[in-house]
Amino acid sequence: MPAQLLQSHQLKATKQRRELLLLMQREHRPRTAEQLQTKLKDVSLATVYRMMDDFLQAGLVNRVDLGHGHTHFEYADPKHHHHHLICDDCGRIEDVRVPNETKIVLSVGRKAKFRVRRHALEFFGLCSRCQTA
Amino acid sequence: MPAQLLQSHQLKATKQRRELLLLMQREHRPRTAEQLQTKLKDVSLATVYRMMDDFLQAGLVNRVDLGHGHTHFEYADPKHHHHHLICDDCGRIEDVRVPNETKIVLSVGRKAKFRVRRHALEFFGLCSRCQTA
């Protein structure tokens, strides 16, 4: 599947790209370039970053800023669009869906005459466990 | 005003902090540490970063990720909470308010039993000028 998905975006289906895309589909969690490289073995870190640029352009992955000082990447499954709740205390990351998000985004864009192509949204605070503690 | 605002947050009202806070209140636009330092003169870049940490903790400023590879900071005026529309083409940045945002954020937090303390939201795409061109 990764091979065809890559080619449908005009990307050569190299071994490295197929492996990275498959890995990200399996993980479906925000990961740093370094974390991904570790699980890939035999792929240069520079190549991970380069592939990530390609995937971002193709819309296959999203950039996620968890406020850790380095970028995280996550597979962009259009069927499971979501955002994140990030605990300031324990660092736990939960996925969350925002009701009526599509409508909200469309209305914001329409009002400003801005064609919204993508958006980034994260919530920071205290997860349920850390609130009680 | 900056002096009292600082002290109300348990921050010593040093010359550097007063100047930086005043500058950010005037600019009310996302700025990098370096851009701010340039306008301050006689303040070390390390100090700008340190003050930014203090201000972030106090909730006086927000971190803004415009996707430029470095962090921007913006004065957090509670009376003018807003987000940004960032043009992929020309880089223009527009402020935008999201209707019923407070309600949406509260409902997301309630549903997940997560105490949301802050959130980051940016929209990327094409501004009105770049759509026609």
Place this chain on the structure above:
DNA sequence: TTCTAGTTGAGAAAGATTCTCAATTAGATA
């Protein structure tokens, strides 16, 4: 099988942010 534009590895380079530590200072106290 051949050809070539696109891709990759390895390490250097570039940038951004943090750290170290001696010198300075805000503001509490006498």
Place this chain on the structure above:
DNA sequence: TATCTAATTGAGAATCTTTCTCAACTAGAA
């Protein structure tokens, strides 16, 4: 007002993340 001390700052080194360079390699077209 003068003194004292913990907090803050400047300068540059250090660290960390991301990008760049360029020679070697390969996907996929012919």
